[in-house]
Amino acid sequence: MKGSNLSDPLIYVLDMVVFVGIFSILAISLNLEYGFTGLANFGKVAFFMVGAYTSSIAANMGVPYFVCIVLATTLAGFVGLLVSLPALKLRADYLAIVTLAFGEILRFIFKNESWIAGGVRGTTVPSAFLFVNLPIRTMMTVQIILVYSVLLVCYIVAQMLVNSPYGRVMRSIREDELAAQVLGKDVFKYKAQTFTVGSAMAGAAGSLFAQYMRFIDPYTFEPFLTFTVWMMIILGGPANNLGVIVGAFIVQVLERGARIAKDYLLLPIDPHNLRVMLIGILIILILLYRPQGMFKESKVKTPALEVAKKWKKSS
């Protein structure tokens, strides 16, 4: 193998790229739920966790990785649907509490039930590419291709969804639920579907995460992970899929950058603490001066826009 882990700075960069990709998927999924539909999901990590554990358990049983990620996505989506059925009947703020609690409950189950996946000791995840002995850089490049292919699929699905009559209804539910109902929209159905899709995407991200880390334990899935995704949405701009990817990039660059700084620079302050401060300041500044985020809400792009454009010219 060429080059060891710590002495090769490029590894840090590639690592950052992988994390940006995984978290972009999470950001897009939360954006569908919160940014477009107004569902305050504070339990994003739960569905990420379901995906990661499903994928790990399956991989340990010898299931090929492609099947693992499909399983993880499906199961996380299904769990999302189950949670949404009672939770979505509640008012927005209670939804936040229920989803937050769900994440914690799930984490404690994985922590205490060691028969599932090693409990506090965690579990190793066999690599999908173990059959070839690749140098570490190549290995990471393969991971990057994998992560960004899934990200691309999620992005396209999300874009198709929000730029459609369906996406318009999602936004209308966020703006005024009762008005949407009176205009004939089965609000509960839309919310449950959005929640399911969002959770499924988070599950896919979890599967990619487990595959990349090759080891997971319950301590990886603290509620803070959910808040990290929220920061990406707030920074990037809710209801803008490109915006939240930029948000994911900024937050992850700061997060991963702090690790590099810790290993390479001598600073009077622990870079990890500095990072938390920086993100805090950034969010306060954004909320004060640009509450809509760096990117504005995207328009609903459908054939109706073109019809409207022509209308102006003719009259």
Added chain:
Amino acid sequence: MEEILLETRNLTKSFGGLKAVNNVTLTVGKNSITGLIGPNGSGKTTLFNTITGVYSPDHGEVYFEGKRIDKLSPHQIYAKGLVRTFQTPRLFQKLTVLDNMMVASRNHVGDSFLNVFLKRRSWGEQEAKLAERALEILELLELDDRKDTPASELSGGQMKLLELGRALMTEPKMMLLDEPAAGVNPTLARRIFEKIRQLRDELSLTFFTIEHRIEILLEHADWIYVMHNGSIVAEGTPDEVVNNKVVVDVYLGEA
């Protein structure tokens, strides 16, 4: 009266000890403009909310086209062709005027999750047609030049008009309008009612309207119900209502 479109029987809705709607029995004739007046707090909006499924009634029944609708949820009542507007417009603030209209489309193929991906062609074509229709309604309401503006940036009167337009977009059989002319200047208020009348005549719609501008309502309504403390205290043609002693007492006695 002719054919009945909407009917309530002994409809009652209480909040704690207050009977906001008390034993209300009324009918709205097909293709009519029926008015509902009464002092503030007399239960008019609660009655509307109970009819449209926002509240479920404690007692009594609601019939639309002869079928019971009081157990249905708002979106199911909409499906029957009954749509309502709100006293304070409930627009989708961040969406453009056109998008506000488009949300209201009936039976849009692209409103269903799978169809978004599987029937792109078909909803795309429908979308273009619906946009034409939406723009025509906006033109009628003189809102078409504001089609790309977010709803939050409209003036109060324009918001009222947009809500009316949105309700029209749903191709309803009947509209319940909660003070369509409130907070609108007198000229516009008259114009709104002229539009309502025009829609009734051209599209044979039925209107049930709460309105405080009684003088305008009297000009256009066929039949008027007067509500006080949750009950219907009088009904009749505009002339009858104006000369009804109970009505005069209810209004002038309290003012």
